[in-house]
Amino acid sequence: MQRLLPLLIFFLCFSAFTQQEELSLDYYLPQDVSYNEEIPKPQDIIGYIPGEWHVTHDLLLNYMRELARVSPRIEVENRGKTYEGRPLILLIITSEENHNNLEEIRENHLALTRENASSLNTEEMPIVVNQGFSIHGNEASGSNAALLAAYHLAAAEGEEVQELLDNTIILFDPAFNPDGLQRFSYWANTHKSENINPDPQDREYDEVWPGGRTNHYWFDMNRDWLPVQLPESQARIETFHKWMPNILTDHHEMGSNSSFFFQPGIPSRTHPLTPDINQELTKEIGTYHAAAFDELGSFYYTEENYDDFYYGKGSTFPDINGSIGILFEQGSSRGHAQETDNGILTFPFTIRNQFTAALSTLEAAKNMREKILNYQRNFYKNARNSAENGAYVFGSEKDASSAYELAKILEKHKIEIHKIKENFESDGKNFKKNSAYVVPKNQRQHRLVKAMFERRTEFEDSLFYDISAWTLPLAFNLDYAEDVKMNKAGEKIKNLEKPEIDQVEISNYAYVMHWHDFYSPKALNMILEKGLRAKVGMQPFSLENKEYDYGTILIPVQNQELEADKMHQFLQEVSQKSNVQIEGINTGLTQGVNLGSNQFRALQPAKVALIVGEGITPYDAGEIWHLFDQRYDMKITKLDTRNFSRADLSRYTDIILPNSWGSALDDSDIDKLKEWVRDGGTLIGYRNAARFFEKEDFMDLEIKKDSLVAENISFEEQRDFRGAQGIGGAIFEANIDRSHPANFGYTNDKLPLFRNTTIFVEADKQSYNNPIQYTEEPLLSGYISAPRLDSIAGTVPFKHTGMGRGNVILFTDNTNFRAFWFGTNKLLMNAIFFGDEM
Secondary structure, eight states, X not given: OTXXXXXXXXXXXXXXXXXXXGOOGGGTSOTTOEEOTTSOOHHHHHSSOTTSSOOOHHHHHHHHHHHHHHOTTEXXXXXXXXXXXXXXXXXXXXXXXXXXXXXXXHHHHHXXXXXXXXXXXXXXXXXXXXXXXXXXXXXXXXXXXXXXXXHHHHHEESHHHHHHHHHEEEEEESOSOHHHHHHHHHHHHHTOOSSOOOOTTSGGGSOOTTOSSSOTTOOOGGGOTTTOOSHHHHHHHHHHHHHOOSEEEEXXXXXXXXXXXXXXXXXXXXXXTSOHHHHHHHHHHXXXXXXXXXXXXXXXXXXXXXXXXXXXXXXXXXXGGTSEEEEEEEEOOSSSEEEETTEEEEHHHHHHHHHHHHHHHHHHHHHTHHHHHHHHHHHHHHHXXXXXXXXXXXXXXXXXXXXXXXXXXXXXXXXXXEEESSOEEETTEEEOGGGEEEEESSSTTHHHHHHHHOOOOOOSOSOOSSOSOOOHHHHTTOEEEEEEOGGGEEEEOXXXXXXXXXXXXOOSSEEEEOSOSTTHHHHHHHHHHTTOOOEEESSOEEXXXXXXXXXXXXXXXXXXXXXXXHHXXXXXXXXXXXXXXXXXXXXXXXXXXXXXXXXXXXXXXXXEEEEESTTBOHHHHHHHHHIIIIISOOOEEEEEGGGGGGOOGGGOSEEEEOOBSSOSSOHHHHHHHHHHHHTTOEEEEETTXXXXXXXXXXXXXXXXXXXXXXXXXXXXXXXXXXXXXXXXXXXXXXXXXXXXXXGTTOOSSEEEEEEOOOOOBOOOSSGGGOSEEEEEEEEEESOOOHHHHHHHTTOBSEEEEEETTEEEEEESSOTTGGGTOGGGHXXXXXXXXXXXXX
């Protein structure tokens, strides 16, 4: 009977509260704690007990602000807005006495990470805990539990809670992803029945595309802690570095048939730069979760599944910063109640588990306070002692914008960066004052810098929950050197500024613009949208000792819609807005091709559509939407697969088909798309579009077959064996033909590419049809199995073919990965603007 009791409690918990009228706060709150009646309960503000409905972000915000208004334990901080304009708030929760000395406490806490920290007394120092909820908007039990956790911390009375507040600063983020949470709560609430139906096939449990997981542009924000490209990420990273918390929790959900997971994950999948003691402390914190869940009667597991490798995840990013990241994964009801292998899983049950984990974290923090504070101090002391001399340098002689964008990431992470003292050459690469930066290795953020810059190709484990490589200089396609002397460093940069560009010199003949700068497509689009004629140079030329490369943009002065003086004024505006240099020239007599040559080809404004909707990977589509909308200020029409048959495709010069699963388009849609291409359109496909193009006769491809055979692999090992053959995300080197329009704007003959597919396309027999081709030893950084490495060598990630008067272009790799892979964004822009010249 004793052995059956926990199981009985478990099933009772699952089956309870399938009807909302049975629910009360007593279900959630500790029974041995009294609460201040003057503090409003969640239902007093949002209108219902948490768990009856999915809280919308506006109501969640209202409750948090009301708590901050009435409770001396809580202050609220506004940190910006999401893309949809929703506030990104932070609650700072601690004792009233600590609030009176908050800045002094923060400064003393930050001193633990600096030199001479050994003199600090951690016995009386509060610990800092950052608690964050529902970074995936449709994993909503976290943010709904935040209602209860905030109420408990504001209203609970007694010695225990007072001791907690005296010894803890709680940075409380009730919704990491406001836009996604709002989208999902609308869906779940819209489809809720009075008589809750747990049938998993009910519409309530099957969100419409793209779902509430992502933010406005369909990004998985739990992958952006390191690249920090999104406003939500920028707000939380600013908070992190402002406080350097000791523990950061990240509340998620997983499959409905699961129980509850807390870290540590699989030990062999921890990044080598994370100290062993980090995982030991994580495990000790886990004992508090286990005790709390044992008392509650909820099942859980740990050290199984998940990992601590990619530092761009919320539960792993803290580990490279002297903190401890904790991932919580709750089996999801995905609505209000759902049938599972474990019985009826109710929304209130999932909320209670998340609330319990939030409190057990604080209990661990209070009891392990001094130990964890000392760990943080020792982390930075050891980092300083292990730091090498010298520095990294990165830059681009002709693309100052990309170097600047990488420097912005470092600045956000409080990494020390310097200008270079003077131009110099290293390993055959030129580094110039206006477009290169020096990063000292011996600095407080030494380990974080190493994690960003290192190239790693050897691993203890062959399975990864996320990507295995993110080497930032490669992601930005920048020249870099890993071991330069600090005497190359100039002044330390206090406030990073955009690279300087010259004023546009007036001309009555022509203007030219190099295509190297990252933002040159933005400038070209502005010019073409204005109705000005522009041409692209198919061959290099020179003038007055200046070299102009493949892809140089020519803007004639004569026969334009603007008069010469107004045209100069407009181009000056373009140059300033894009931060791209535009030069006035006064002769067409150049060395090489002259400006009147037919090797300058006329360009047309781009009218671009993006296929979205069911069958399309939201991440890939969102990355493209974001690139056009946020980076290049270009309009892009989102064509939903549901309505594709009714769309007038003649409006578009280019249509992009992102990665898809199954058949996103039916036969009539495919015929319509083919007709549009034959009439002169350019169809650009990504990743799995290769199989679609081959199957539907858009393109003749030779895709390598998977001939992998398992030898001496047991049934138990088969999943790991197959998983090890995937490419979760690694970086590979390709040779490029710079004379091909696909590669205009690139200055080197090699290009690092991010790859997370196992689609390998054989090279064409005609070498000029292989403008991008993987080298014979292509691995630059990350994991790939030996058979897959053999398969990728010599294959091509790019294909172009004509169809009637149009073009079909394929990229097997994601050139726009997670908004931080700046180095290959131009490949897509080249396909858009120069597709007809390929």
